[in-house]
Amino acid sequence: MTVTFRRPGFVCTDHFLEVPLDHGDPDGGTIEVYAREVVAPGREHDDLPWLLFLQGGPGHKATRPGDAAAWLGRALRDYRVLLLDQRGTGRSTPANRRTLPADPAEAARRLRHFRADSIVRDAELLRRALAGDRPWSVLGQSFGGFCAVTYLSLAPEGLREAFITGGLPSLTAGADEVYRAAYPRVRAAVERYYARYPGDRELVRRVVGHLDGRDVRLPGGERLTGRRFRTLGHDLGSSAHFDDLHHLLEEAFEGEELSDTFLHGVDAAVGYARHPLYALLHEPSYCQGTASNWAAQRVLEEFPEFEEPAMLFGEMIYPWFFDEDPALRPLKECAEMLARDEEWPPLYDPGVLAANTVPVAAAVYHDDMYVDREHSLETAAAVRGLRRWITNEYAHNGLTADSYVLDRLIDMVRGEV
Template sequence: MTTYRHNGLVCTDHTLDVPLDHTRPDGPRIDVFAREVVAEGLEGRRDLPRLLWLQGGPGGRAERPNAAGAWLRRALKEYRVVLLDQRGTGRSTPADRTTLAGHPDPAAYLAHFRADSIVRDAELLRRHLQGDRPWTVLGQSFGGFCTLTYLSLAPEGLDRALITGGLPTLTGHADDVYRAAYRRTIDANSRYFARYPRDRELAARVADHLAEHDVRMPSGERLSVRRFQSLGISFGTSAAIDSLHYLLECAFVTGAGGRPALSDPFLRGVDAVVSLAPRPLYGVLHESIYAQGGRATAWSAHRIREEFPEFDAEKGGPLHLTGEMMYPWMFDEDPALVPLKTAADTLAHRTDWPALYDLDRLAANEVPVAAAVYRDDMFVDREQALHTASLVRGLDPWVSDTHLHDGVKADPAVLDRLLGMTA
């Protein structure tokens, strides 16, 4: 355990040894890391309750205090905040192309990295930090999915549950999720290009250029048209949507012989968005977070895309960028994913996933719970979210017309509202 201070915060690092498979406590072990943060001056308050932050993802490490979203400063007014690096991310035993290179069965290993395992890790951490005393959980995006799993598996560990942009379908298949996601992504394209009309022509020029030339990013990776289209993930957050515009505006320069070329600043900026090197589990596990009920996801986003010709860059219509979808070809084009291709395909065709949610327990829920649902959320379907809210006893959702998916990170009033709803 290490404690240090910076920027008005007191941080304490914790590392916990946990089972890889919680049903086999005597089996292989991994480390789970969490950073506890308290406002300077409050560190001596033994009665200060803890709030666990469950990050979006899957495969995203917890926020670092030096780059904290608006929610953290608000939470620190009345909580000790626990920033958990979910298993496989950050300082928790990493799972990536390097650490899995010599593993005999990466797919079997990674099958233990879903929400149910994350919740059981959190319960061991809670008992380590405060014994039987329950804590508050704030789940953003996939962290909200984990929070519903928490309410299903271990509600006794929760004092209250707060969810932002993270109410998943409890019973729907991945096909239902991605079919709705493509529709929302078409709408997000329309909103973006209405906001920045010139960018439609710029994006089409970039795609045409990539179709005609072998363009390499500064990393040496080829930038294909379909990989360029995945920049549409930027449409979903207030922090990124304008950044995409300012990236596109510097796309072209004049190259050798006066011919147009794509600039290094543009290509480097694209690489920073489309590469999954910092979070490979996002690609490997993304569809499995919806997997249960005896059906394989079977590369759902890839299959369902056939129903939406708008995303076919060769069809001749206006170019559409894609959103939060993982495709099998990404495991050929992204060097961070190439060594994980076989494991990802095995997981995509697995059918014996355990259930993530207990509908009976959620229907009888007694934990105070509140959720922010964003009307124009590109990543989580509003109608599916509201249906889920209706299945959780005591959950009265707040539907916001003014925030995108990252509302809790952009505006402290979001956390204020949820705390007030559960007071």
């Protein structure tokens, strides 16, 4: 059943499609994926090309119309946009502590089918259902860009063109190499933060010391530790959220105690209840024939500067998350099994990418905290015909911050830049 509704600036239609849980075993059970079609008012019946949007993550639902997404208005000038809730997220069949099998081994087996390769195969079934034999365009942001490169590897015949922002993955680097490159970028972002707010370094030390010396509880009842508070450095890679920590710290203390305002703000920022798949599949999303074995935790030992309480963490997932976050605690054994799994299949095909004929344009953010610039440039050189735009004008969220990012990529694919 499809449902269409209107809101200012958008005409939206809901689409649901039943797909195999395991595309290699079509008779082995199904799940449902959800996607929202968006078109500009007055163009509902135009024969517009489709643009599939693949959200960053893993484990995040797609942008909603009306969110702070500068690119969407630009896209609607030329395309009929499809916002896909990647399997396990949003209105697609959810994958979380309530819905995954209670048996950790069975839950882990199920989650093997929630990476980029399965997402691409879901997209191909959606394409055939909505566009028939016509190829469509894809826009991949961050992890969505990883998915776009998988799409170019597994099903290039389904693509008319590809746009990638902050999401060119290494074709060969494992999780260890990814985090070995990531920690210095996080350190640089933290130092940029303290250069803007020099008084916050000592304030962060004070908060961490307070948390580690007392039993401080978040509104949900679980204890807030200093190390969990330090994960707020995750947002320093986004221009939209770079200042959020400072605004929290401004109201951190009431006398000698942490304020309710501060604790509520931290609670909203450090929990994984809304995106547990991010914690479960972040490291496995880099694995091809190897186990992650909690790479971020192991590689951290090579960077002793992170022992300093004021040094914040970035986009890393640590095994202790599954002890301290109530939404993740029931999934701890499952996460351990995923971390030890050595049989992850390939996500990219270097031979297919070297012979690529799909027009591709990619924005590589020079100072991206989340995706390594050198890894991205190596991949850009390995994809035949890919046109790259290297810029330091934007942080990782450039696509949502400024419509010019998508505008320029479209012009690049069309040969106008």
